[in-house]
Amino acid sequence: MKNDKFRLIIMTILAIMVLGTAILYFTAIIPGKETNSGALIPFLIPVIVVVFMIFFITRRYKDIREGMPMEDERSKKVVMQASAVSFQFSLYWLLTISWLEPFFAKVLFGAEKLDASQTVGGAIAGMAIFFFIFWFYYDRKGKLI
C-alpha cells in the first residue's frame, strides 16, 4: 500500500512535469509569431497524455483511499492486452501516415510535405489515443485472454 502511494506520487509529479513542459513550449511558440496548426501538435500530445494520466491517477487514488491495491492481476492483464492490440493498430497508423503523407500535409498544415516533428508527433499522438481507447475498452467490456 505504501509502495502504491509512492508510485502514485511519482506519476503525479511526472504528469505535472509533462504539462509544465507543454505549457512552456506553448508560451514559447505562440507570442508574436505566426503559427500554423502543425506547431500545436507537440503541445497536444502531452495534453492527451496528461488527460489520460489524470483520469488514471484519480481512479487509483480513490482505490488506494478505500484500501484497494493500485493494480492486481486483472488490471495488469488489461494493460498488457491493450498494449498488444494498440501496437498492431499503431503499425497500421504509421503506414497510413506514410502513405497519406501528402494528403495530411495539405489538409492539416497547408504544406506539401510533413516535417519530422509533425510526423513523429502525429505518430505518437495516434499511438497514445489507440492505447487509451483499447485500455478503456478492455477495462470495461473486453473479454481478457
Next chain:
Amino acid sequence: MKNRIKEFRAKYDLTQEDLAKKVGVRRETIIYLEQNKYNPSLNLAHQVAKALKTTIDELFDFKD
C-alpha cells in the same frame, strides 16, 4: 467459466469490497469474476476459495 462466488459471498455476508480486500485485488476484479467475464489465475482462484472457506472445485464450474 461459471462460478458461485456471489452465492458464497452472500452466505458469509461479505460485500464485493470486503472480499476484494480479503483477497488483495481491486473491487472490479470481483465484479467481473461474478459476472463470469474474467477467468482468474489458479492463484487468485485459490485465494478466493480460501477467503470463502471453500474449495476451487466447489466455487468454479469447469464444465464450460
